[in-house]
Amino acid sequence: AQSVSQHNHHVILSEAASLELGCNYSYGGTVNLFWYVQYPGQHLQLLLKYFSGDPLVKGIKGFEAEFIKSKFSFNLRKPSVQWSDTAEYFCAVKSLTGGGNKLTFGTGTQLKVEL
């Protein structure tokens, strides 16, 4: 069965520090990849997505992610975090081969940015 791993469960950074959150998935077929964010008290919002083409994708609020097919990874990065980036971040994968249209989510990474 398809699975998604987020290795960092809790991350604490100071403002202006660089961020990289890991995401690895198990499925070898063609996939779409997503990062969603859930700010405190708010619902899940799409940060960025990869469908095809340039493996380096840029999303909202200065976030970017790189799809490395050989490593089954889709890590999220931001050069300089802000206090307002405090949130929970979820990586998600959709298989385009026999997996239906459901998203399989990682367990999430709780990011806390300190002033």
Next chain:
Amino acid sequence: GAGVSQSPSNKVTEKGKDVELRCDPISGHTALYWYRQSLGQGLEFLIYFQGNSAPDKSGLPSDRFSAERTGGSVSTLTIQRTQQEDSAVYLCASSSQGYEQYFGPGTRLTVT
């Protein structure tokens, strides 16, 4: 434009009672999904509707769970004979065919 809406936002029920959770997708979206977010289990897929096709029910945890989508729009998730382990946030999402899913605010279900 209006996003995905869900009601109620919170529901407290006694063990053994039935509950109905409602989802209004984004207008024009043909696909509708239900997920469950619970401590220790993360976000789990429950069921998926696409147009007039038969729904993908592969994520429903037991036969106490069912869902329907009327007129290709509003969906209701029903949990019969609720158990304490059903306590979770139930999320609805919608999408246009092949595109990203947009999530609603969720219904927090507490079974006492």
